Amino acid sequence: MPDLSARRIATVRHHMALEITHDWDGVIATFDHPRYELLGPGTVFDGEEAVRGYFAASRTPFPDQGNEVISIAADDATDTVLVEFWLTGTHLGPLLLPSGIVEATGKAFRIRMAASFEFAPGSDKIVCERPYYDQSAVLKALDLL
Numbered sequence: 001m002p003d004l005s006a007r008r009i010a011t012v013r014h015h016m017a018l019e020i021t022h023d024w025d026g027v028i029a030t031f032d033h034p035r036y037e038l039l040g041p042g043t044v045f046d047g048e049e050a051v052r053g054y055f056a057a058s059r060t061p062f063p064d065q066g067n068e069v070i071s072i073a074a075d076d077a078t079d080t081v082l083v084e085f086w087l088t089g090t091h092l093g094p095l096l097l098p099s100g101i102v103e104a105t106g107k108a109f110r111i112r113m114a115a116s117f118e119f120a121p122g123s124d125k126i127v128c129e130r131p132y133y134d135q136s137a138v139l140k141a142l143d144l145l
Contacts, residue, residue, distance in 0.1 A: 040135035062089035
């Protein structure tokens with residue numbers, strides 16, 4: 001594995017670990033430019049302020065949200081690292097849905113998903129994270145659908 005691939009994989013593992021501990025300054029530092037493109041709902045969070053807002057909104061209902069890497073691979077030809085993982089959490093706070101607010105149920109979820117991490121050419125800094133998931137999977141896992 002080329003050194004750049006190894007550094008990129010290490011960056012992604014570090015980034016994901018920092019998300020679990022809510023070290024948002026550390027997560028932001030893994031980016032060249034903070035950007036999330038959520039490819040379930042099609043929402044984009046571009047720039048540090050927007051990304052920090054996403055962190056706050058997503059951790060309010062699931063403060064213990066975590067991830068468990070299943071597999072990870074780098075492709076230098078496309079400046080991308082692909083990760084498959086389990087997303088876990090417990091519904092401990094208010095969840096804002098288009099139909100209204102769902103108060104905490106105390107129920108846990110574990111869903112399988114994937115994400116791609118795009119890097120600037122020749123760099124180990126992330127320019128975009130793109131999680132891929134069924135946006136109803138968490139709601140189904142919590143028996144809310």
